[in-house]
Amino acid sequence: MTVHAILIVLFAAFLHALWNAVVKGAPDKAIMLGLISIGHAIPALAVLPFTGFPVMAAIPYIIGSTLIHWGYYWFLNTAYRYGDLSVVYPISRGITPILVALGAVFLAGEFLPPGAWIGIVCISAGIGCLSFGGLGKGTNWVGIAAAFGTGLMIASYSLVDGIGVRLSGNTLGYITVLFVAEIFVAGFIFSTRWERLIALPKRYVWSGLAGGIISGLAYGLVLYVKSFAPLGVVSALRESSVIFASIIGVMWFGEGPKSNRLLAAIIVAVGIVVLALTR
Template identity: 55%
Template sequence: MTAQVALIVLSAAFLHALWNALVKGAGDRVIMLGMMALGHVAFALTFIGFVPIPDPSAWPFMIASVAIHWLYFYFLSVAYRLGDLSFIYPVARGFAPVLVALGAQFWVGETLPLQAWIGIFSVSAGIMFLAQGAFSATISRNALFAALAVGGTVVAYTLVDGFGVRTSGSALGYIGWLFLSKILIVLFLFPSRLDRLRAQPPRMLLIGFMGGVVSGTAYALVLYAKTIAPLGIVSALRETSVIFAALIGVLWFGEGPRARRLMSAAAVGAGIIFIGLVR
């Protein structure tokens, strides 16, 4: 793992945790997610006219990605209505690195060294420990199932976009057209919810829109990293976002217990450092 890739994905991880916090803190999460999709579109419009159109072989991946991201946004909204940021986020992200690495090895033949696999399993284990008690009777079953559904869509879009951006012939072209297509999500959400949209304070709408720009920037960085590094390693390193989310959950929303969440976040960080040493 080069320092360049590590810095790119770490930056994306922080931005990803930040926009998840914005969603969690929103009053109407459906409207917030719609504004974020609109932010993706605006982000794409800033550069799409200056980059090549992706190769036709990449378009099926983009279409599939939009459908999967719609499910992702839906399950994310449900999950944050039912559970804490510091619970939902690690459950949703915990098993993604291992499944992404296995999927990349199965479909595109990305073979990782033993050290990388140890690091990936360590990251996933540390993340799941962060959500210790997820399968206890005190946790809402619905919140758990929603978080697992979010995780499933994370694995799906990570693999689909990883393959798509590599076949596109232009990473920026793929990113631009993928984000521009999020207008379909906006058109699905807003027309039937105009009263709810008008009822939102302008400040919340602006936060949602800027959250979309932030999340778009984060995902663009990750997609670029996928063109120069193995998908499994990028996915695992991206989960440093859990560390940032745990800190945001504790310091911003006052979620607890603090000690376990902070210790688990530190364990994830150690696993990611281990991955970063892979050559």
């Protein structure tokens, strides 16, 4: 990967951690996820006339990704209801790189060099130190189980979208239509929760919509890089967001313990450097 591509993915990783913090800090996480879906769909509808549509071969992948995202939002909502940001987020992101890399071998015929595998394993190991170091007697295992479910959904839509965007013939068109389809997710969430949406303080409504725009930008940047870079490598780099999420968890939400953060950050950083040097 080029330095340019690495910097794009790292910036997307920061944005991803930021919008997850918005969800974690919300009083009603299900409504917040619906607002984030709206924050995806509205800007996408505005730019769709300029981007156009992907080829028909990509449409099944957009449908599949949208359905998987429903499961993703359900698991994410459950995980943040019962677990800390600095534990749930690293677990859900930590299992993703290896799952995506393995899936890319079987589904996309994408074989990575040994150096890339070393980098992916380093990043996953660092994330493991970060997540399991935060477990203790007070750990809610429902949140942990939901975090693993979230990670499985992330790996699934990452593979589906990684293949779909390559078949699309129009990267921006694929991203735009994918985000427009999020309107169905929002409709599903709000259809039985309209009173909760009305009762939500306006500042949370605006922060949810803003979180959706941030989330859309983060995933759009990742999909752009996936259109030309190895899926497993991009996924691994994206998971550097766990460092940002852990810092936010400690500084913003006062989560702990803090002792394992530095070691995990160093291991993840080593993995990123190895990936950056791999050709």
